[in-house]
Amino acid sequence: MSRDLHVGMIVPSSNLTMETELPRMLAAREQILPEERFVFHAARARMQHVTPEQLVAMNAQAKRAAAELADARPDVVATACLVAIMAQGPGYHCTAEDDITTALRAEGSQAPVVSSAGALLSGITALGVSRVAIITPYMPPLTQAVIAYLEDAGVEVVDSLSLEVPDNLAVARLDPADLREHHRKLDLSRAEALVLSACVQMPSLPAIAPVQDEIGIPVLSAATATTHRILTELGLDPRVPGAGALLAG
Incomplete structure (x- = not known):
């Protein structure tokens, strides 16, 4: 019997690739593990240019985006702008993941949180x-x-x-x-x-x-690292064909 796994994504408003490469990888996984089916839900945070000012402003929108995703009751939430987190200084992914987790819990969602930086x-x-x-x-x-x-x-x-x-x-x-x-x-x-x-x-x-x-x-x-972490958080073997050694299973 197949089951739907709901993946929530917090993405920059100008990001086109997160919603392309992750679904492609997990669709490739479905070809070898057809009992799994991944469904994606995205919330956007404004960012057009990769400047320190816009990265800080985008980070400030993460809690709002998390609250919106909580309504869909995702099985996991991934926040995907590596440099927005890393530009805030060493270890900031822990803070970002904690803030998003808090926002999800406040809305009744128990989804684990993944950051591309972490x-x-x-x-x-x-x-x-x-x-x-x-x-x-x-x-x-x-x-x-x-x-x-x-x-x-x-x-x-x-x-x-x-x-x-x-x-x-x-x-x-x-x-x-x-x-x-x-x-x-x-x-x-x-x-x-x-x-x-x-x-x-x-x-x-x-x-x-x-x-x-x-x-x-x-x-x-x-992207492959984020996919690896999503699968791990879902308790699944991190295996995707053709996606490099990290996802070899």
């Missing part, structure tokens, strides 16, 4: 690695904020590449095929894993498996 950290831990290289779409100061966040959590960033795209809609329109070339600009000699997209808005899913096959180390993204 999921990236737990995904790196799940792979058993501590040295990564990263690619981001951000301007260099925001990439440095991500690096500082990861390194505060004990993850060494051995190299990074900033694509310097400040407009969030433009980030969503980047061609994931280009990542098959971009990663060659990184020094991966000390890397134990590659974060191909440290941003849930930058599309990367079609490139994950090919790049992993080429470089011979695990490749993950903010």
